[in-house]
Amino acid sequence: MxxxxxxxxxxxxxxxxxxxxxxxxxxxxxxxxxxxxxxxxxxxxxxxxxxxxxxxxxxxxRPDIKRGRFSFEEEETIIQLHCVLGNKWSAIAAHLPGRTDNEIKNYWNTHIRKRLARMGIDPVTHTPRLDLLELSSILSSSLYHSSQLNLPSLLGIGPFANPNIQNLVTAFNLSSQRKTSDMNTCQYLQQNQFDNTLVGNHQFQSSQPIQPSTIYSGQANQLHSRPIQEIQHCAASSTLSAPFQSEVPQLTQAKMEQLSPNLAYFGSQNSLPNLWPNIGERPDHLAMGDIPNFPEFDSIIDPNSENHVLHSNNIERIPSFSFDSFITTPSSSSTPLNSSAATSYANCSTEYEDSYCSNSLMYNIPNSLNASGLRM
DNA sequence: AATCAGTGCAACCGCCGTCCA
DNA sequence: TTGGACGGCGGTTGCACTGAT
CATH class of the missing domain: 1.10.10.60 (Homeodomain-like)
Structure with missing residues (x-):
C-alpha cells in the first residue's frame, strides 16, 4: 500500500x-x-x-464559507457545471463563492444525483437513461396492443412470487382496461413518448449529453416548437409510439426478453405514476395502498396549469418545460404549488423534493424503474 | 419507549501532481 | 535526474440525527 x-x-x-x-x-x-x-x-x-x-x-x-441550504441558482449552477466538468468538485466550487468542494460533492451525492436518477437522467452522463426509455416504451406499446398485459407470459416466467410485482401487473392491467376504452391512454402515452423523445432526440442525434441550457432550463421550450413528426420519427429504438410503429409486437417481445432481469425489481418500491395519468381517475376499487408508495402519483399534474399533458386532447398542444419546476428549493421555487397540487403532493417523500413531482415534469419515468429498480 | 432504517455531512483516506533540494 | 515533502483532489467512511415501526 x-x-x-x-x-x-x-x-x-x-x-x-x-x-x-x-x-x-x-x-x-x-x-x-x-x-x-x-x-x-x-x-x-x-x-x-x-x-x-x-x-x-x-x-x-474559513470565514467566507456560506452555510445553509443551496439556493436554486446554486443548484442549477452545480448541475450545469457538472455536466461540463464532471466530478471536478474544486472546479465547480470555484464558480460558487462560499461553497467548498466537499460541500458541493456531498450535496451532489445526497441530493442532486438522486433527483436526476429519479427523473431518469443518468447523473454521470446527464443523458436520459436509455434502458428506462426503452422499458417505458415497451410498457406503453404493450398497453396499446393488449388490454391485458401478461407480463409473466411475456417474460417467460411463472406467476410472480413477489406480491408487489403482482400488484404492479394488476394495476397495469386495470389501467390498461380502463384506458384503452377511451383512448386517453394512447394520447397520454403519445405525449409521454413525445416528452421522452424530446430528450432522446438530443441523445441519439447528437450523441452528446443533454446540455443544461436546453434540458434544464426554460430554453427547452424551443424544443417543443418542433413539428411533432420531426420529433417522432427519430430514435425509434427508444420511442415506440404505438400508433406509428407496426413492428411493436415483435420489438416488444424482444425488448421484454432483453430487459426481463431488470423487471424483477418491479415491485420493490416506489411508484409507477403514469398508470393513472388523470388526476382523480384512479380506479375506485384500487386503493392507494395497492401499489406500494406512489409518491408522484398525482403530483405530475397541475390541473390549473397549461403545462399538464395528461388531459391533453391535442397532441400538438406543446407543454412548456422548465427546469424551474424540476429543481427548486422551498425558498426560491419559481413554481409554487397551488393548493390542489400541494394536496396531491402529500405523498412526496420530502418537502424539499416535492418540486421533483412538479407540475411540468414531462420527462417522467416511473420510480420503480430507476434508482431502486434498475441499478444505476 | 425501544428499535431500526434512512439520511446528511464532517472527516478521513489514498492517490496524484508539483515543487524543491 | 530523482526522491521526498507538500498540497490538492475525489472517493469513501463513520456517526449523529430523524422519522417510521
Missing amino acids: GKPPCCDKDGLKKGPWTAEEDQKLIDYIQKHGHGRWRILPKNAGLKRCGKSCRLRWTNYL
Missing part, C-alpha cells in the same frame, strides 16, 4: 474537532495566515496532522 496515513504517527488526534481546537486553529491562521500545513499544527499547539488542519479550515472554519 501507499505511505501510512500521516495521522497515524505521533499519536495525533483524529475525529471530530472540538471548539477549543477550532479556536486554536482560527487564532493561529488569523495571526500567521495559512499554508505550511505540516508545521502549522505544531506551532498552533494542535495534536492534529497538517492535512486535517487544512481540511478543517478549508471546509469549515
Whole structure:
C-alpha cells in the first residue's frame, strides 16, 4: 500500500474537532495566515496532522464559507457545471463563492444525483437513461396492443412470487382496461413518448449529453416548437409510439426478453405514476395502498396549469418545460404549488423534493424503474 | 419507549501532481 | 535526474440525527 496515513504517527488526534481546537486553529491562521500545513499544527499547539488542519479550515472554519441550504441558482449552477466538468468538485466550487468542494460533492451525492436518477437522467452522463426509455416504451406499446398485459407470459416466467410485482401487473392491467376504452391512454402515452423523445432526440442525434441550457432550463421550450413528426420519427429504438410503429409486437417481445432481469425489481418500491395519468381517475376499487408508495402519483399534474399533458386532447398542444419546476428549493421555487397540487403532493417523500413531482415534469419515468429498480 | 432504517455531512483516506533540494 | 515533502483532489467512511415501526 501507499505511505501510512500521516495521522497515524505521533499519536495525533483524529475525529471530530472540538471548539477549543477550532479556536486554536482560527487564532493561529488569523495571526500567521495559512499554508505550511505540516508545521502549522505544531506551532498552533494542535495534536492534529497538517492535512486535517487544512481540511478543517478549508471546509469549515474559513470565514467566507456560506452555510445553509443551496439556493436554486446554486443548484442549477452545480448541475450545469457538472455536466461540463464532471466530478471536478474544486472546479465547480470555484464558480460558487462560499461553497467548498466537499460541500458541493456531498450535496451532489445526497441530493442532486438522486433527483436526476429519479427523473431518469443518468447523473454521470446527464443523458436520459436509455434502458428506462426503452422499458417505458415497451410498457406503453404493450398497453396499446393488449388490454391485458401478461407480463409473466411475456417474460417467460411463472406467476410472480413477489406480491408487489403482482400488484404492479394488476394495476397495469386495470389501467390498461380502463384506458384503452377511451383512448386517453394512447394520447397520454403519445405525449409521454413525445416528452421522452424530446430528450432522446438530443441523445441519439447528437450523441452528446443533454446540455443544461436546453434540458434544464426554460430554453427547452424551443424544443417543443418542433413539428411533432420531426420529433417522432427519430430514435425509434427508444420511442415506440404505438400508433406509428407496426413492428411493436415483435420489438416488444424482444425488448421484454432483453430487459426481463431488470423487471424483477418491479415491485420493490416506489411508484409507477403514469398508470393513472388523470388526476382523480384512479380506479375506485384500487386503493392507494395497492401499489406500494406512489409518491408522484398525482403530483405530475397541475390541473390549473397549461403545462399538464395528461388531459391533453391535442397532441400538438406543446407543454412548456422548465427546469424551474424540476429543481427548486422551498425558498426560491419559481413554481409554487397551488393548493390542489400541494394536496396531491402529500405523498412526496420530502418537502424539499416535492418540486421533483412538479407540475411540468414531462420527462417522467416511473420510480420503480430507476434508482431502486434498475441499478444505476 | 425501544428499535431500526434512512439520511446528511464532517472527516478521513489514498492517490496524484508539483515543487524543491 | 530523482526522491521526498507538500498540497490538492475525489472517493469513501463513520456517526449523529430523524422519522417510521
